[in-house]
Amino acid sequence: MEAKLQGKTLLSCYTHKDREIQFEMEGNLHLKLLIDAPRVFFSFPENLSRAKNNTRDIFQDIYGQKISIIQVISNDRSFQITFESGSRIVFKLHGNRSNCLLYLPNQEYPNELFIRRLKDDLSLKVSDLEKDLDLSYENFVCLDGNASRFIPTLGKIPRQWLKERNYPDLDLPAKWDLLEELRDILDTPHYRIIRSGQSYELSLLPEADDQTLREFDDPLQAANELFYFGVIKSQFEIGKERLIREQNAQIKKTESFIQKARVKLEELKASPPPSQLADVIMANLHQFNNGKARVFDFYNQEEVLISIPSNQKPQGYAEKLYKKNKNRKLEWEQLEKNIKHKKGLLEQTQSTLEEIESIEDYRSLKKFLKSKEVHPSSKKDSETLPFKEFIYKGYPLWVGKSAKANDEMLRNYSKKNDYWLHARNVAGSHVIIKWQGMTEPSQEILEIAGSLAAFYSKAKSQTLAPVIYTQAKFVRKVKGSPPGSVVVDKEKVIMVEPKGPEVIFG
Numbered sequence: 001m002e003a004k005l006q007g008k009t010l011l012s013c014y015t016h017k018d019r020e021i022q023f024e025m026e027g028n029l030h031l032k033l034l035i036d037a038p039r040v041f042f043s044f045p046e047n048l049s050r051a052k053n054n055t056r057d058i059f060q061d062i063y064g065q066k067i068s069i070i071q072v073i074s075n076d077r078s079f080q081i082t083f084e085s086g087s088r089i090v091f092k093l094h095g096n097r098s099n100c101l102l103y104l105p106n107q108e109y110p111n112e113l114f115i116r117r118l119k120d121d122l123s124l125k126v127s128d129l130e131k132d133l134d135l136s137y138e139n140f141v142c143l144d145g146n147a148s149r150f151i152p153t154l155g156k157i158p159r160q161w162l163k164e165r166n167y168p169d170l171d172l173p174a175k176w177d178l179l180e181e182l183r184d185i186l187d188t189p190h191y192r193i194i195r196s197g198q199s200y201e202l203s204l205l206p207e208a209d210d211q212t213l214r215e216f217d218d219p220l221q222a223a224n225e226l227f228y229f230g231v232i233k234s235q236f237e238i239g240k241e242r243l244i245r246e247q248n249a250q251i252k253k254t255e256s257f258i259q260k261a262r263v264k265l266e267e268l269k270a271s272p273p274p275s276q277l278a279d280v281i282m283a284n285l286h287q288f289n290n291g292k293a294r295v296f297d298f299y300n301q302e303e304v305l306i307s308i309p310s311n312q313k314p315q316g317y318a319e320k321l322y323k324k325n326k327n328r329k330l331e332w333e334q335l336e337k338n339i340k341h342k343k344g345l346l347e348q349t350q351s352t353l354e355e356i357e358s359i360e361d362y363r364s365l366k367k368f369l370k371s372k373e374v375h376p377s378s379k380k381d382s383e384t385l386p387f388k389e390f391i392y393k394g395y396p397l398w399v400g401k402s403a404k405a406n407d408e409m410l411r412n413y414s415k416k417n418d419y420w421l422h423a424r425n426v427a428g429s430h431v432i433i434k435w436q437g438m439t440e441p442s443q444e445i446l447e448i449a450g451s452l453a454a455f456y457s458k459a460k461s462q463t464l465a466p467v468i469y470t471q472a473k474f475v476r477k478v479k480g481s482p483p484g485s486v487v488v489d490k491e492k493v494i495m496v497e498p499k500g501p502e503v504i505f506g
Helices: 119-123 137-142 156-164 172-187 219-270 274-283 314-358 362-371 403-413 443-455 501-505
Strands: 010-016 020-025 031-036 039-043 055-057 067-072 078-083 088-092 099-103 191-196 199-203 212-216 292-297 302-307 387-392 395-400 419-423 431-433 465-471 492-496
Touching: 031 099, 031 219, 039 219, 137 172, 156 172, 191 219, 199 219, 212 219, 219 314, 219 362, 274 292, 274 302, 274 314, 314 492, 387 403, 387 443, 387 501, 395 403, 395 443, 403 431, 419 443, 431 443, 443 465, 443 492, 443 501
Parallel strands: none
Antiparallel strands: 010 020, 010 055, 020 031, 031 039, 067 078, 078 088, 088 099, 191 199, 191 212, 292 302, 387 395, 395 431, 419 431, 419 465, 465 492
């Protein structure tokens, strides 16, 4: 690093999202540091591009200064870049407490920190990092051959290397010989990028061929490659695996829904329609006494005992059964629609899964993520607006937060052609579909909004719930009526499964 950067002038320094710091140098070699605690990554790109957002300038006191020397701090996981003025940048690579610190000339304590929440670093002297280690055989014996106490900076990979060679079971002379062999290898390193579990590591030790991904003699090339594998490729793999899990979960959920809906539909088809019982009651109204009557069921050709609930009259009970029969027909039709829709969704999800599995690089994954259609909207202004907002396929869906908020949303925020939805005959939130400048909402959009209306209502525990909908111009508030109460004209009914935003939007 010193051979490449010595004499170079620092032009600027800025952070990105307070976890990445970029040092812009004169010439075509720059320095980038990413702290992803407990891991730290360096890269030395030929070009830098500053992001438009989430950046801030840092260490401005040393802009325009030339690098004089780069030194490793004795026996510590840190190093420092010293400038001709005497200013120093210390890179402290201490796992979860890793940081980058600026010391101005003749100052014992840092003037500025990269990660400002690590306030203890403000009282850190460089001399506190420097350590003198007694690496004699006598001290090794005194420590009973404990390698971690003898060399505190020994990392996970070297310790594993010792363990694989039965270090804990060896006698002291054999332990010393093995540790000396390890130190010789580390003093003349050959750099390897290896796969360790789900992460990528830089190793200076010989590794099995199936673990080694890349080998280098140049440490800067090795650092660049580790940055690629440990940051970019790792993010790609994590993101891809997450998407695959999500799609598999969606497939499982959809298959389960289809199976349950089919069972429900078969039960519905096999059960007698409520209108048959209503017809029998209406044909025998004169025979009921105290809500009971033994009558002839002309549908099933048998005599039956009919009991009417004590708080109802036979004719009123029959009317309820006729309404139930109408809902049964709607439920039947809706189940068939839902099964058809879910089959289409299943095919689409399976196709999406195949597409994800074929993605081979981070750029393609980002492009795919950008093209996703379903996502929750941002929480901007959510504290002041009377509704929660969600976005489905580009359509804003507004859900009133309370009875008063329902009124405010309808009065002050909706337009006359917006669609208005509400769970039928139960208390719940009003839902608005905004569609100005767009095509009229499809049946799918209406059903998604209906699922939200059912979920945010007293009907949320039902398997299927009736939801009414119409355009906002047919919904009016009557003066003096309770909050949230409205009069609705020209409404239609859909049967939907109550679903919350976690189910719909993931």
